[in-house]
Amino acid sequence: MSAMGKHAWYPGHMVATQKSIRELAPYLTLFIEVVDARAPELTRHRPLERWVGRTPRLVVLNKADLADGRVTQAWIEWYAAQGQVAVPFSAEHPGSAERLRAAIQARFQPPYRLAVVGVPNVGKSTILNRMVGRHRARTGGKPGITRGQQWIRVGNGWEWLDLPGVVTPARSRDWRLKVLGVVRWEADEAEELASALWEWAPGREPFEDWVSWGRRRGYLGRGGSVDLQRTAEALIHSFQTGALGAVSLETPPAAEGP
């Protein structure tokens, strides 16, 4: 397959973003690599490691409010064991911005010229808005909201660059990236996604399936049978909004033996 063919599916802004990251890297203090706390390595864009060169990275485990706190803590320790700093963050918690600022200031000298990078919809623009204290970058609940680059200068030596999300074709087929909203999915995939998600649902009864979850909620169609499409979409939505509880979809790989 030619290089063109392999990447032909890429929306144009992803190609442009890759180029920007490579070109900007030498001029940046650090990259803020944003991942979803519910599946940090799955939502990590691996090629970044090559693109950023020698520029340091700090991993932000975002949407920590939606993740299982114990699992997030295990991830922080796992990253530390890899020699990487990972900081939990939640747009819902006012203290998050201050904690991230402190983590940066403890390790790097000003001026702070930072770029937020990561896969789509993990909350890059939202973090930036929280860090600058104003709604400066556009955000939204579906992938592909940020289309171009946007520098946000806040005075006192901080400059932030918002970039569009980037994702690789191989990763984009994973059901977890679909329910996390990193990649789009079709309506006819809902039942399959709900079945996979159900295995991770906290507090489900033994032998209970997602169909009975829908029945309990009264998602019934004609003749009183469960409306599978509606149930599946409701289950995914409940996961995405946190109504299902705090759920992590990935745990750190077991420590390697001697």
Ligand SMILES: Nc1nc2c(ncn2[C@@H]2O[C@H](COP(=O)(O)OP(=O)(O)OP(=O)(O)O)[C@@H](O)[C@H]2O)c(=O)[nH]1
């Ligand atoms: N619960 C929760 N939702 C969040 C958090 N951070 C972001 N979101 C939501 O996640 C969605 C995506 O946020 P964005 O900031 O637009 O994500 P992005 O990474 O900039 O996305 P692209 O520009 O499409 O790559 C929005 O609906 C945000 O409100 C968080 O910490 N907790």
Ligand SMILES: [Mg+2]
């Ligand atoms: Mg964005």
